Amino acid sequence: MDPQAVNELFPHIRIVIGMVIGLAIARLLTGIARLIQHPKRYRVSLIHLLWVFSLLAELALFWWWEFALSRLSSLTFGTFIFLIVYALTLFLLCALLFPEDLDEYADYEDYFLNRRRWFFGLFALIFVLDVVDTALKGPARWNHYSADYLIQVPLGLGLCLVASLWANKRLQLAMALLHITYQLYWTARVLTAPL
Incomplete structure (x- = not known):
């Protein structure tokens, strides 16, 4: 695929991804608005809110990092589906x-604790998808992050397994705080890393 074709195809892919990510952001913001509009309907949960804000950050980071796909020499339908x-x-x-x-x-806390296996199962999948995504962006990107990936992916998958097995509130709170700390680290890396 010639570079001109990639330049024409990339905005199309970015728009489709943007629609899905926009729906995800809208879902979170609508949920937050519902909590503000009806504060007495359901008790607010710190664990739940931390994951909400963490996923808002995750969506922003995903959107930012996907811009690196514009530098690929070819884009395939398989990449699009992925x-x-x-x-x-x-x-x-x-x-x-x-x-x-x-x-x-x-x-919300009772709900989250009861649905934690689904949540952390999908969250574990995100770690795996992120490795594939980084590999798609080429050797330079992989080399830039490979040492971190050797630590973060197995650790992240292990923590997802632990969090999916035990509903302990302290453990769940620690998981949310640990992930937010991890996101702050990656945000700092973004500020210093080339796209």
Whole structure:
């Protein structure tokens, strides 16, 4: 594929991904607005809110890092499908945080703790998809992050397994705080790394 074709195809791919990510952001923001509009309807949960804000940051980071695809010499339909699956997985994580109703649960914390296996299963998938995404962007990108990936992916997958198995509130709070700390680290890396 010639560079001109990649330049023409990339905005199309970015628009489709942007629509899915936009829906995910809208889901989170609508959920936050519902909490503000009806503060007495369901008790607010710190664990739940930390994951909501963490996923907002995750969506922004995903959107930023996907710009690096514009530098690829070729884009295939397989790459397009992969990116859609990645974006849809992020959307599903957001949809899990704000269900249509909580009738079966006491509050958002009860809901999150009961749905944690789904949440952390999808979250573990994000780690795997991110490795593939980085590999797609070429050897230079992989070499830039490879040492971190050797630590973050196995550690992240292990922590997702632990968090999916135990509903302990302190453990769940620690997981959310650990992930936010991790995101702050990657945000600092973004500020110093080339796209």
